[in-house]
Amino acid sequence: xxxxxxxxxxxQKIAPKKQREPEFKKRVAAPEVExxxxxxxxxxxxxxxxxxxxxxxxxxGKAKEMIDRGLVYYHGKxxxxxxxxxPLDAEFKVEKLQKPRTIFENDDxxxxxxxxxxxxxxxxxxxxxxxxxxxxxxxxxxxALAKNEETLKxxxxxxxxxxxxxxxxxxxxxxxxxGGVVDVPLLIQKGSNAKATVDKKFGKSAKTTYEPLEMxxxxxxxxxxxxxxxxxxxxxxMKFIKHPILGDTLYGGAEAKRVMLHSKTLRLLGHEFxxxxxxxxxxxx
Numbered sequence: 001x002x003x004x005x006x007x008x009x010x011x012q013k014i015a016p017k018k019q020r021e022p023e024f025k026k027r028v029a030a031p032e033v034e035x036x037x038x039x040x041x042x043x044x045x046x047x048x049x050x051x052x053x054x055x056x057x058x059x060x061g062k063a064k065e066m067i068d069r070g071l072v073y074y075h076g077k078x079x080x081x082x083x084x085x086x087p088l089d090a091e092f093k094v095e096k097l098q099k100p101r102t103i104f105e106n107d108d109x110x111x112x113x114x115x116x117x118x119x120x121x122x123x124x125x126x127x128x129x130x131x132x133x134x135x136x137x138x139x140x141x142x143x144a145l146a147k148n149e150e151t152l153k154x155x156x157x158x159x160x161x162x163x164x165x166x167x168x169x170x171x172x173x174x175x176x177x178x179g180g181v182v183d184v185p186l187l188i189q190k191g192s193n194a195k196a197t198v199d200k201k202f203g204k205s206a207k208t209t210y211e212p213l214e215m216x217x218x219x220x221x222x223x224x225x226x227x228x229x230x231x232x233x234x235x236x237x238m239k240f241i242k243h244p245i246l247g248d249t250l251y252g253g254a255e256a257k258r259v260m261l262h263s264k265t266l267r268l269l270g271h272e273f274x275x276x277x278x279x280x281x282x283x284x285x
Contacts, residue, residue, distance in 0.1 A: 048072070049082040052092050069117045070138060070258065071095045077255060095257075100126060103142065103273050108151040111266070113275040114143040116258045132268070133159065133229065138247070141168070141263025141275040154269060159229065165267035168224040168234060169213075169277055171260035172243040173253060176220040179211035182237040186230045195250065196236035206230045208237040216283040219246065234261060 052072060053063035066072055067082040073093045074086065098115035100123050105111070110129050114120070120134040120143060129145035132155040146152035158164050185203030186196040197203075207227040214221040220243070224234055232251070238244050239251040247256030262281060265274045 044088050045085045046088055047083045048074075048079050048086045048090075048092075051086055051088065051090050052094075055092060056094070066094060069097065071097060071117055073257075078257070080249075100143070103275060104271070108147055109144060109155075109269070109271070110147060111142060111144045111271075111273045114140055114263075116140045132156070135263055136232070136235075136259065136261070138259035139261045139263060140278060142266040142273050143263070144266060144268055144273065151269070158269060162227055165265065165272075166226050166229065166263070167265040168226070169262045169264050169281060170222045170224055170234065170238065171246045171281060171283070172220050172222055172238055173246055174218060174220065174243045175215050176210070176212045176222060176243055177215070179209070180241070182206075182208045182210070182240060184237070184240060186233060186236055188231045190231075194231055196230060196232040198236065198240055204228075204230060206233050206237065208234060210238075214283055219283060221281065221283055235259070 049060055049064040049067055052058075052067065053060045056063065064082040067079050070078055070080075071094055072079045073095070074090055079086075079092070095117070097117055100112035100114050100118065103111045103113055110127055112123060112127060114123055114135055116138045119137050120131055123143060124131050124145060127145055129147050130152050132144045132146050132152065135141065135143055144155065146155055184198050184206065185200055186206045187199035187203040189195045189197070205228060209225045209227075211223045212220055213223050226233055230236075235245055235248050235251045238248075239253075244251050244253035246253055246260040248259045248261075249255060253259070257280060260281065262278055263275065264277065265272065267273075
């Protein structure tokens with residue numbers, strides 16, 4: 001039989017063990033100090049746009065605009081910051097900015113194949129009609145503009161009622177073996193630094209359907225159809241499924257010549273318009 005010594009004189013009291021102070025309290029990480037990146041070269045240098053201006057014999061403003069558009073490359077990589085320090089002997093490769101190509105035109109509508117690196121607003125000015133919808137700067141393909149107020153109102157109403165079919169082609173990272181649907185709401189940060197994030201509490205509904213067309217070397221070509229038209233919807237949804245669009249560094253994609261997204265087909269007001277798939281969308285090893 002076991003004896004219970006509780007409450008008796010002489011019973012040995014066991015002192016509580018002194019708890020060790022958690023490591024995270026002892027070690028407080030020093031705050032990171034943001035430092036300017038060191039130039040990846042030795043010797044004299046200058047800002048990228050200044051060197052480009054001298055190379056092409058153009059103004060600094062024009063050179064900066066070309067870099068901001070994403071048209072300038074150095075050793076195969078796109079220059080992202082016009083003020084980045086570069087070696088004085090740097091030789092840049094500059095992509096030529098293409099012009100929008102007319103796909104269809106009548107008394108009410110003009111539909112163009114928008115080139116990459118040209119904003120929708122610039123297309124509007126060049127064409128002399130009013131945008132019905134928009135494409136991101138680096139997205140190419142079908143873009144519709146109205147030539148009169150009546151057509152503009154009808155088109156806007158069709159978009160509101162989701163009576164418009166919008167099909168895209170995208171090159172994404174990783175192997176996508178099966179199709180699927182991404183139906184998660186997006187919260188849009190407006191302004192010059194627009195960005196969409198998945199937010200199930202405050203976001204607006206957004207639905208994207210995707211289907212694999214081709215796969216090669218850890219890349220996949222997808223057919224994508226969107227029912228809604230939120231800012232950066234496809235780009236944010238592809239990041240959500242962990243297959244960001246190639247070239248879309250804003251949403252985690254690897255560097256490429258451009259954001260590999262193309263508006264292929266648009267059905268609007270009883271018409272169907274299509275833009276030929278760009279040559280750089282052909283998958284290669």
